[in-house]
Amino acid sequence: MTARQEAVPTPARPGPAPAATARAWAGLDPCVHCGFCLPACPTYEATADEADSPRGRIVLMRALAHAGLAAADPSLGTHLDRCLGCQACETACPSGVSFGPALEEARARIAAARGSAPALDTALWVLARPERQRFLWLLGRLARATRLPEVLARGAGRPGASAGRPALALAMLAASRPAGGAAGGDGAAPAPTGEVALLWGCVMAGLFGHVHAATVRTLAVNAVAVRAVPGQVCCGALAAHAGRARLARQLARANVLAFDAAAPDLPVVVDSAGCGAAMRAYGEWLADDPLAERAAALASRVRDVTEVLAARGPRRAGPLPIRVAYDAPCHLHHAQRVTTAPLTVLAAIPDLELVPLEGSDRCCGSAGLYALSQPELSLQILDAKLAAIAACHPDVVATGNPGCLMHIGAGALLADLHVALRHPVELLDRAYRGGGTARRGGSGAAA
Ligand code: SF4
Ligand code: SF4
Structure with a gap:
């Protein structure tokens, strides 16, 4: 049975997810406002504004969750928009605060209060399905191959604060270019003794196919075969970061179905850190969904490619x-x-x-x-x-x-x-x- 054919109950309600929301807010409870996380925060270092620190943002998010602060409040949106979501505050925190899920929950509420953002919503709609992206990525790879983006970006110089976005976007496209130079052979691949599934992703599939190819080859050299998983989609990370929680959950559901159908017991290898972090959060994202248990099981099978290679040696x-x-x-x-x-x-x-x-x-x-x-x-x-x-x-x-x-x-x-x-x-x-x-x-x- 394929992922498309599988009959799976739809979520009872498409909107907010109560259990996930409660868990997200509860993750902030251990905060004792000690400030140990402040030196780890890049935005606090840049602005020296307490409201741009983890501690300040936790105060804002607690006010949103429990004290009636409106999601449309401009200061809330400004300071959470400036958060990188890097989670450096989590590893610095001695009390065990879980910042990331609360940030995603707060961003979902802020996004709902702000309403639609046509450019962002269109971009996320395109990235949500592989068939919508093919032409876009083809254009990107063709442009990249001409080296024109690099020339134009260099011509624009160091991007300024307001006029720099086009130059930065061009330079980012240029920077995704594969290595030049002649490659040697394919490396000696022994008979596989292990097997994994691979997340293909959206940007990774479109601009970093050469990294996927390197992943498949290095795994093969270490006796690990990669099984194809049809029907998989974008991991949902970009949607979650942008506050589009409903879209993120839809994508997570599609991936749970696809990976369960094609590779129910295999580790899921990810060669993009952002995608791996998102997939490891599927249990939280879908805590209120009929697929909750399967989502948590899939999340527990996610491995970064370097973890799999390190466990094998590597050769x-x-x-x-x-x-x-x-x-x-x-x-x-x-x-x-x-x-x-x-x-x-x-x-x-x-x-x-x-x-x-x-x-x-x-x-x-x-x-x-x-x-x-x-x-x-x-x-x-x-x-x-x-x-x-x-x-x-x-x-x-x-x-x-x-x-x-x-x-x-x-x-x-x-x-x-x-x-x-x-x-x-x-x-x-x-x-x-x-x-x-x-x-x-x-x-x-x-x-
Ligand atoms: S998040 Fe952790 S380190 Fe930062 S103020 Fe709260 S308890 Fe202290
Ligand atoms: S996630 Fe990163 S940018 Fe945001 S508050 Fe934590 S350390 Fe600062």
Whole structure:
């Protein structure tokens, strides 16, 4: 039976989800206002405004939940809009506050109070189904191949706070370009002893097919086969971050059905940190849904690709003599608490020199659509990341999230910082396929 054919009860009510809402607000209860989280918050560091700190936002969200603060209140919207959702405050908090679910709940209420946003809603509608995106991504890949976005972005220079969005968007598209240079063989793949399913995603499928290919090849070298899962859709992360909770839940339901139908017992491998964090939250998202148990079961099977590879060893690769700085995506490091697996993957590559990157666990300012919705703050936060990268002189910055790859890559391109951005599995894949020497030279460097 396919996901399309399966008869599944529809949710009793399509609107707010009471159990999920109660759990989200309860996640803020442990806060004792100690302020230990403040130094970890990039937006508080940027604005020095208590209302842009985790503690200030918790006060606002508690007022929304329990004290009658209106969802349409402008100060509530302003300060929650400025939140990156990076969850660095969660890992810094000694009391165990769960910030992320409350932020999504608050954003859903604010979005409902604001009403429709045609551009955002259209973009999310397009990203929700693979068949709606194909032409868009085809255009993107064709434009990217001409290198015109890179030329135009460089011509526009460093994006300013108000006029920078087109240049930043062009630079982000340019930064998604696959590595140049000739690849070697496909690497020796032993007979599989394990099998996984792979989330295809929306942006990942459209612009980062080369990362998916590297994921499949590196898993094959480590004796893991990938089973196809038809009917899967976008994970829903972008919708959830934008306060479109109903759409996020619809997408989560579709994925629960698709993965249960095609791969009911397999680990679900994700090579995008944001998507992995979203899928691990499916149990919470669908807590009030007839699919609640299946959603929680699927969430428990989600693994970042580096976790699967690290658990397998991974098999040692050929030499790759490059300097690599690892930048931890927030949704891997803080949201999923996956901290060592990417480093284990990189350590499997002989001659790869891992150089320390100051603030590697701090957000780069990408945060889903944040770079486009909050360009000033996003660029201010990105500047700190670029300065840290410039200080350690890597050939490559490795990071496992498409938003970070594009945002840091765009910043590096516009700042003329000669460094390539790569997913860790791309580097391992390159090393398995014959390695080579990476040269510096912008986002298109050989590695
Ligand atoms: S979220 Fe945690 S660290 Fe921050 S003020 Fe509350 S209790 Fe303290
Ligand atoms: S999620 Fe990130 S930006 Fe938002 S309050 Fe927490 S640390 Fe600050």
